[in-house]
Amino acid sequence: MSTAASQPVASIVTILMVAGMVLTVMLTTGRTVGAEQRVIASIDSAGTRSIVVRAEPGAGVTSDVLDRISGISGIEWAGAFSSAIDATNAAIPGGTRVPVRYAYGSRLDYLGVPAADAPTAYGSPLALEQLGLVDGAGGISLTTGASYPVAGRITTPDFLAGFEPLVLVSQPGAAGDEPVSALVVIAEEPDLVAPVSTAVLSVLAADDTTKVSVQTSEELAELRSLIQGQLGSFSRGLVIVMVAVTGALVAILLYALVMMRRKDFGRRRALGATRGLIMSLLLTQTAGLAFIGVVIGATTASAVLAVGGDPLPGAEFTIAVCVLAMGTATSAALLPAIVAARREPIRELRVP
Known part of the structure; x- marks a missing residue:
């Protein structure tokens, strides 16, 4: 994580973006999922089966x-x-x-x-x-x-x-x-x-x-399926939008970071670092920052929901959102990592 510490602004922005994604999904879709589970549990308690x-x-x-x-x-x-x-x-x-x-x-x-x-x-x-x-x-x-x-x-x-x-x-x-x-x-x-x-x-x-x-x-069962289907469609659509936006922002940020540090990557290549090592470095750095972000986002969202008296979405949903956020951020770093690994040492270290 020393590389991340050397770029504090970019690292903090990455953490905040991932935390913001988790926080937004938890406070919107998570609240909806919690309400859905509560409604379905209420219907089930009436004997839908x-x-x-x-x-x-x-x-x-x-x-x-x-x-x-x-x-x-x-x-x-x-x-x-x-x-x-x-x-x-x-x-x-x-x-x-x-x-x-x-x-x-x-x-x-x-x-x-x-x-x-x-x-x-x-x-x-x-x-x-x-x-x-x-x-x-x-x-x-x-x-x-x-x-x-x-x-x-x-x-x-x-x-x-x-x-x-x-x-x-x-x-x-x-x-x-x-x-x-x-x-x-x-x-x-x-x-x-x-x-x-x-x-x-x-x-x-x-x-x-x-x-x-x-x-x-049977009528209650049909109502249950209808409620679950409608709320589920809304939740999936919102999650897809948030994942796409967060992934794009992380990719843009890391690409800009690669461009700013292209001479650093060129020196690493000149000192014998392989392309695979450069890619691993960036992906590991992004995964570490994303992990910090999901912990902050999930903790904050759970606290906000609990204080507000809203139904919590459950451990499975929370874990799934955190894994999805980490996967999105790490995947978004793949293209910038490839760009960084392909920097030619002679070109980057050449003095005009």
């Missing part, structure tokens, strides 16, 4: 449907639920009644229900409060006469918000012929909601399809 199949009594949908849909690709999780059955705190027979549903499936841990060898109840905070079991321990008695221990609380996911107050009783020994009132399927990606819902309906095996309804988040 959920498919809820509701079956009325007599529809003929049974818990063995889970075995049939297990072969469908693109499904992250699936669970089946019985119709609601009223239950009260076993210690308070005349207490508040809360709806309870039997839960079928081998991966109920997705809902926060641990695997158990015997049927066990878990409730949401709202349900446990109504039951008088705020500690998440005790027992419940159903109007059917069955009783189950309550082993803890669960957080109600967005796609089961309509079941609140929620109490689930796991059924590890289900035979497969139990009536199902609701089938919930979570697709791996929002774009898979439509094809997965079609595939699920094809293996539903309902006795009366007129008593089956499907609620999907």
Whole structure:
């Protein structure tokens, strides 16, 4: 870096240009990306990947449907639920009644229900409060006469918000012929909601399809894709412009620097420096200055966004911008480095 120190003005200008590029991209595109991630996370939290199949009594949908849909690709999780059955705190027979549903499936841990060898109840905070079991321990008695221990609380996911107050009783020994009132399927990606819902309906095996309804988040998934596409296009366009401008400015600056120092490069060639060494010298110098610039730019931008309460774009975006800025500056130095390496010693050292 001694060469860079010998040209303080040019070095400082290079650092400021790279830092300015990172700062501008982070405060514009980065802010947009952060907002995009926040909006998409908000949409996702509303269940853009959920498919809820509701079956009325007599529809003929049974818990063995889970075995049939297990072969469908693109499904992250699936669970089946019985119709609601009223239950009260076993210690308070005349207490508040809360709806309870039997839960079928081998991966109920997705809902926060641990695997158990015997049927066990878990409730949401709202349900446990109504039951008088705020500690998440005790027992419940159903109007059917069955009783189950309550082993803890669960957080109600967005796609089961309509079941609140929620109490689930796991059924590890289900035979497969139990009536199902609701089938919930979570697709791996929002774009898979439509094809997965079609595939699920094809293996539903309902006795009366007129008593089956499907609620999907396809519209939310389309909205998600639209938002992501529009914001992404704006972000990419702005980054391309900033990269082009910064690259051109760095190239012009370094080319002017080469012209100012052409006799210095001629002396180096006369003393035995190869063209490759001259090129490496300039490229390494530029990469070092660019590194300092991206650190300053990224740190300043992150601080400004944090102080202003704006959403941060995330580590991946920040690292990508820094790598892009360094790559742009180093690539822009390639042409000036070639020019410097091709200076002829005799011509540059000739005294008029």
